[in-house]
Amino acid sequence: METTINQEQQTSARPGRGRLILRFLKGSKAFFIICMLCAALSALADMVTPQIIRVTVDHILGAAPAETLSPAVRSLLDAFGGAEVLRDRLWIMALAVVAVAIVKVAAQYGFRVTNVRGGETLVKTMRDTLYRHIERLPFQWHMQHHTGDIIQRCTSDIETTRNFISEQLTSLIRILIMLVMSMVFMLGMNVPLTLIAMLPLPVIVWYSVFFHHKFRKGFEECDENEGKLSAMVQENLTGVRVVRAFGRERYERARFGAQNEYYTSLWVKLGRLMAFFWSSADILSGVQIMLVVVFGVLYCLRGDMTSGEFIAFVSYNGMLVWPVRQLGRMISEMSKAGVGIDRIGYIMDAEEEQDLPGASEPPLDGDIRFEHVSFAYEGCPEMLHDIDLTIPAGSTLGILGGTGSGKSTLMYLLDRLYPLPEGSGRITVGGVDIRNIKLDHLRRNIGIVLQEPFLFSRTLRENLAITSPDLSEEELHSAARTACLEETVAGFSKGYDTFVGERGVTLSGGQKQRAAIARMLTRRTPIMIFDDSLSAVDTETDAKIRSALEKRFGSATIILISHRITTLSKADRVLVLDHGAVAQFGTPKELSAQPGLYRQIEAIQSSVPEDAPAKEVTK
Ligand SMILES: Nc1ncnc2c1ncn2[C@@H]1O[C@H](COP(=O)(O)OP(=O)(O)OP(=O)(O)O)[C@@H](O)[C@H]1O
Ligand SMILES: [Mg+2]
Known part of the structure; x- marks a missing residue:
């Protein structure tokens, strides 16, 4: 807008x-x-x-x-x-x-x-x-x-x-x-x-x-x-x-x-x-x-x-x-x-982003709570209605929902890209309202792979190490390996020094997503968000990346937004959003057993071959 x-x-x-x-x-x-x-x-x-x-x-x-x-x-x-x-x-x-x-x-x-x-x-x-x-x-x-x-x-x-x-x-x-x-x-x-x-x-x-x-x-x-x-x-x-x-x-x-x-x-x-x-x-x-x-x-x-x-x-x-x-x-x-x-x-x-007086830097490895969160974009009608849920520390939450149901918005609120006004509920991490957490600290501890990844017109190495300039070669390789990016890099004559973006090598949608994942992985954050970040990679790579992630970050709280049931079925809990409201919330097994969007999508996707592109949920 x-x-x-x-x-x-x-x-x-x-x-x-x-x-x-x-x-x-x-x-x-x-x-x-x-x-x-x-x-x-x-x-x-x-x-x-x-x-x-x-x-x-x-x-x-x-x-x-x-x-x-x-x-x-x-x-x-x-x-x-x-x-x-x-x-x-x-x-x-x-x-x-x-x-x-x-x-x-x-x-x-x-x-x-x-x-x-x-x-x-x-x-x-x-x-x-x-x-x-x-x-x-x-x-x-x-x-x-x-x-x-x-x-x-x-x-x-x-x-x-x-x-x-x-x-x-x-x-x-x-x-x-x-x-x-x-x-x-x-x-x-x-x-x-x-x-x-x-x-x-x-x-x-x-x-x-x-x-x-x-x-x-x-x-x-x-x-x-x-x-x-x-x-x-x-x-x-x-x-x-x-x-x-x-x-x-x-x-x-x-x-x-x-x-x-x-x-x-x-x-x-x-x-x-x-x-x-x-x-x-x-x-x-x-x-x-x-x-x-x-x-x-x-x-x-x-x-x-x-x-x-x-x-x-x-x-x-x-x-x-x-x-x-x-x-x-x-x-x-x-x-x-x-x-x-x-x-x-x-x-x-225009006012700069500022921390509230007394904002602190608490550890962000606790439970994440959305407490009766409602939200409207400026000048628009309310689009998130009374979201109330807990994501236990160290667990994986999958989010499923139709286009425009508010999945990304929910993540923007957690990362405070949009401020949650007073009186519209609150979001807490480890019991602390995120409004009282130093913004810089909050964002440094939340690794987010945005839905539309953006890479700078720099070398791949510079892009990956953007948040940690003194990244060691070993850490760089390890992040790339987890994101299944190593093979792609091996294909470039200049390896990690390949210039990407304008006037450089243009990466495919899936390669860009993997690069964005690797970039996020270079930092060890206690909270990781993947906003439809595996949509452009095939199912096999999706599974590989997820299992590598599990091995790498056992203790991190992971939020996975996806339209793929195979991806969501590995989560501890799944939230189904419908027009900005919680429609279903439970373990994949529970959701699979009850009538609703989750079961509908599962039925559609199980009738198509495994590596076919995920069907977009439109509701
Ligand atoms: N900056 C904005 N200003 C106003 N409205 C917005 C803004 N960003 C998103 N919206 C609206 O908010 C609603 C939810 O958007 P959101 O991006 O959260 O959906 P989503 O569930 O992530 O969808 P998708 O699956 O397509 O990514 C949409 O109707 C969208 O038009
Ligand atoms: Mg989105």
């Missing part, structure tokens, strides 16, 4: 995003601080050049009185011999411009280097934190979300967040510095003209903010649909065999094509909106520049302003308009980043 994470879900938990960013900034904060200092230095250098030009034009080339200069600039000019001397040595002023340019280049170099270091460190921290968090999220959460969508959040949303911090945030600092400093310099030269220049600015900012709301919505929609597209691709690649086997390529292509077209149309729509914004914002800034030039010329003609001041003023105005326009862009980009951070935040807000 997978669900797509919708917008409501992702935007519902906004608070705490600042804290989340701070958490991600661990290790990269220092780089970004240096980076911002460099940005400030570079902005300062930008401010100084027009001043050098103004002094050169007005005081060195022109004859403006030195008294109009600030004391600091005057003493600097005097240090070089005063305006008169500098008029003959104009190269000194040119050199000053070059020196400022060098400072700016150095600042920019520092900015780039620290920005890249900070950005990469940030992305690494984000990836690590997210991966670690996702690994600890409950199985239930994983079942409810599309893998493709999660991957998209861990790739492109991380990228958006990095851009926000390493580019937009540092640019914002630079922009603010430039805004404040140009205003200070402009006010110092001509107050009325500065006020005229500032008049249209609020309109420009308001215009940007107005559009930013629209952009934010657009980005949200785009991101959500990118997630859907990724999920579609991921699902199709994983299920490539099904797609081919059913000749669904054309259908899948059409489905992808439709989603892709819709996704593209969203970007085009957003692009059109942005193009409109940028062009119309150009008109606004054009009007602002026009006002400054017209009034500036008038002030010059009236003699209220020198030519040098006018040149510097227009330069500063350029530095003012650019940041204001960038501010608009920043706001829209920030809205995109906001969406990305929210989408990551949605994952980070």
Whole structure:
């Protein structure tokens, strides 16, 4: 029952995003601080050049009185011999411009280097934190979300967040510095003209903010649909065999094509909106520049302003308009980043699996008790009804039941892959409620071979030793022998070092099941669960594996889910489940003697040859 994470879900938990960013900034904060200092230095250098030009034009080339200069600039000019001397040595002023340019280049170099270091460190921290968090999220959460969508959040949303911090945030600092400093310099030269220049600015900012709301919505929609597209691709690649086997390529292509077209149309729509914004914002800034030039010329003609001041003023105005326009862009980009951070935040807000306070690590070799257990999957009607049974320690329980009768679910509850809510009964091992057992301890002591075994794209050895990395060669062979996997491995030229899965040897269904059994056997767990794990092996191998298991683990409590009566008949007790309720419970002999599903299946299966595939129970 997978669900797509919708917008409501992702935007519902906004608070705490600042804290989340701070958490991600661990290790990269220092780089970004240096980076911002460099940005400030570079902005300062930008401010100084027009001043050098103004002094050169007005005081060195022109004859403006030195008294109009600030004391600091005057003493600097005097240090070089005063305006008169500098008029003959104009190269000194040119050199000053070059020196400022060098400072700016150095600042920019520092900015780039620290920005890249900070950005990469940030992305690494984000990836690590997210991966670690996702690994600890409950199985239930994983079942409810599309893998493709999660991957998209861990790739492109991380990228958006990095851009926000390493580019937009540092640019914002630079922009603010430039805004404040140009205003200070402009006010110092001509107050009325500065006020005229500032008049249209609020309109420009308001215009940007107005559009930013629209952009934010657009980005949200785009991101959500990118997630859907990724999920579609991921699902199709994983299920490539099904797609081919059913000749669904054309259908899948059409489905992808439709989603892709819709996704593209969203970007085009957003692009059109942005193009409109940028062009119309150009008109606004054009009007602002026009006002400054017209009034500036008038002030010059009236003699209220020198030519040098006018040149510097227009330069500063350029530095003012650019940041204001960038501010608009920043706001829209920030809205995109906001969406990305929210989408990551949605994952980070999901609660990790946690032990209850006081959870213990008791030995798990006692009786297993299901006490009036009822269970419903989230948003679904109840599907396990009042299950009450005891599995004595060291015994073997067989479970038989129709498809969907709740056999696997019962095992998931025992392994706490799904939590059993309070008031829905309890499951105990050796008298201890499994809710009070440390999760890690519980799972380490329950060996489970899932119904659909999954092998990683690694070597067979790595797959088998996944839970015990320091597994000895002898133990590895012994587990493989018990699972009747040795012969299969002997057939591979590289033996246990054969790469399986994608880009490696593809194992057959039965081989995969045996590998999964061997993997479980590498650990000596007091509880072992085989969820229909022998369905794809022939009856003879099934019997061999079971007898090897008996020899190997005399004392373990074994739960065997199977549709095969020959398998179940060796169990100490058999539970027959029917639509989530206990229909029969007893020894195979007892069940064989009473009317019911067990006897029905026994009759069907005893009339077919021994090694024919087990008939599926459908009820
Ligand atoms: N994650 C889930 N969310 C919602 N419903 C689920 C989920 N997993 C299983 N179910 C439903 O719960 C019921 C029991 O499923 P379960 O896998 O336990 O059956 P089963 O007895 O193991 O069947 P089979 O013999 O086919 O393996 C089914 O109706 C199934 O549709
Ligand atoms: Mg099942």
